[in-house]
Amino acid sequence: MSKFGSFPEKTTRDLFLEAFRELRASVDKGLDPEAIEAIYLGNYSSDLFEGQGHTAPIIADWVGLTPRPTMRIEDACASSGVALHQGVIAVASGLYDVVLVGGVEKMTSLPTERVTDVLATGGDVLFEIPAGFTFPGFYAAMATAYMHRYGMPLEALMQVAIKNHENGALNDKAHFNLTIRRVMENKLAKARAQGRSLPSWADELEFLQDDLANPVIAWPLRLFDCSPISDGAAALLLVAEERAREFTDEPVYIIGSGQASDGALHSRPELTSLRAAELAAREAYEMAGVRPEEIELAEVHDCFTIAEIIALEDLGFFPPG
Amino acid sequence: MSKFGSFPEKTTRDLFLEAFRELRASVDKGLDPEAIEAIYLGNYSSDLFEGQGHTAPIIADWVGLTPRPTMRIEDACASSGVALHQGVIAVASGLYDVVLVGGVEKMTSLPTERVTDVLATGGDVLFEIPAGFTFPGFYAAMATAYMHRYGMPLEALMQVAIKNHENGALNDKAHFNLTIRRVMENKLAKARAQGRSLPSWADELEFLQDDLANPVIAWPLRLFDCSPISDGAAALLLVAEERAREFTDEPVYIIGSGQASDGALHSRPELTSLRAAELAAREAYEMAGVRPEEIELAEVHDCFTIAEIIALEDLGFFPPG
Structure with a gap:
């Protein structure tokens, strides 16, 4: 790698x-x-x-x-x-x-705005992109639906970000090698060195709730909910x-491998699970002859924090919600 | 289809x-x-x-x-x-x-100039496209090399175009349903109807040799040597x-299927055969247990007339040249 x-x-x-x-x-x-x-x-x-x-x-x-x-x-x-x-x-x-x-x-190789356009070609270019959808927008819609359906607090997304940045800090191949605590401490140290005043966040959660430190990208997703380019x-x-x-x-x-597909987001009957992931997982489990509860380690698609939460349910590790 | x-x-x-x-x-x-x-x-x-x-x-x-x-x-x-x-x-x-x-x-969906750019992304974007190569340019280089090596006359390319347009006229799914003779006759009829004078080409070969009727796209390839968009x-x-x-x-x-790849055109040891096609054909023949001389019908890649000539040799139907 x-x-x-x-x-x-x-x-x-x-x-x-x-x-x-x-x-x-x-x-x-x-x-x-x-x-x-x-x-x-x-x-x-x-x-x-x-x-x-x-x-x-x-x-x-x-x-x-x-x-x-x-x-x-x-x-x-x-x-x-x-x-x-x-x-x-x-x-x-x-x-x-x-x-x-x-x-x-x-x-x-492209400016961020053009990268956003390129990633948007993964959406439905006839019906979704002309309506203003971007990839953060797709997952923001899923996060909003999830919050509405299951009453998920915003802190749940932030906990995923905190945990994943802790894992990233353990991996010298990772794009970001810093825990969110370290990001927070670095910002404070820099502000002190420059004589600027900065809020003294009590913990990572307070840091992530700060609109300046962690701005909203597509509500409810903030900067640290999104994977980098x-x-x-x-x-x-x-x-x-x-x-x-x-x-x-x-x-x-x-010992097992599965694959499935799904339609464009706007045509799906619900936004709080990904049918393709469910079906692919079921195929892999059947091929392998294992049940979700026997799995000890999983690497899931976590392009956005909500993606990880939904994936953990699609793979059968937790019930919906 | x-x-x-x-x-x-x-x-x-x-x-x-x-x-x-x-x-x-x-x-x-x-x-x-x-x-x-x-x-x-x-x-x-x-x-x-x-x-x-x-x-x-x-x-x-x-x-x-x-x-x-x-x-x-x-x-x-x-x-x-x-x-x-x-x-x-x-x-x-x-x-x-x-x-x-x-x-x-x-x-x-794009103007012809942009389509040419898109097709050029199939070439090597670091070393070939900045040098001005387009897809007609690649095959023109191959045709030139073939003419130099084997003394092929331009008429050989034109004969391929005549034969392929005759086949196209038999297929109502084809983009062009007209033989070159019919194209020529239509042009003459239109000129007569408009009172313009046009050369009276003796046959299709004379028509294809006419710079006005069949302009050069990338020498030695002319319009009717190139596949349409x-x-x-x-x-x-x-x-x-x-x-x-x-x-x-x-x-x-x-009963047989094969696949192989090749490097960018500029790095190939020769331009008058396609190693990937040779190797893929050999794999398919071996799998099928047949020899080239047993084949009764072949559909080959004929994006340009020279491509068909080279393919017929790569597939073992004719010796090089």
């Missing part, structure tokens, strides 16, 4: 090369790129972000994998997750034994079970 | 709906959409052409296939071919028995062998 952040000097291909190099270095018994038979690359929009389509062969060439079969898989925020699912299917088909799965996005890439190697030990003595097994 | 042409009033989703409806009507024993388990959609750039990304779920919803798993596959001009290859892999994996494979492009969609149903007879008594079997 590459470092995530804002890297004006890097292109999509540079980021993926970084992830691929680290993947190679991480394979216990070494990885000869010649062993890779196909590349599945998740990417939302290198064409809109940096004017480069034909993305997969360009990147495969950059990392030295021409003439292997390769393609870009586009499924909005789920692009790389679906690339992984397709890689699993490809290995299951028997056509390939060793598949490289990657995900990459280089988003900071980031550049980064990830890569992993999928190997058929019978060949895994050529690469490591400690393989990680994929 | 939809009608191909220029349809200002249609969107990508309308075109695919047209293809899907015709697919349904073509299934002898009827197709209940409920039977479809996944959708593989080839599309180069609905995001650049009409500002709509997240393309596959949007289209799946439009034709009534939500919540089936679906994704857009982007591999430049090969997008839909690769979608078919991935559909075959998916059925082979055993995860799905009934898969819808589609291809769609809506290109006429078109809107259109296609859809087909892939069914596991053991279930095919639920849908028809006359299934068509896919």
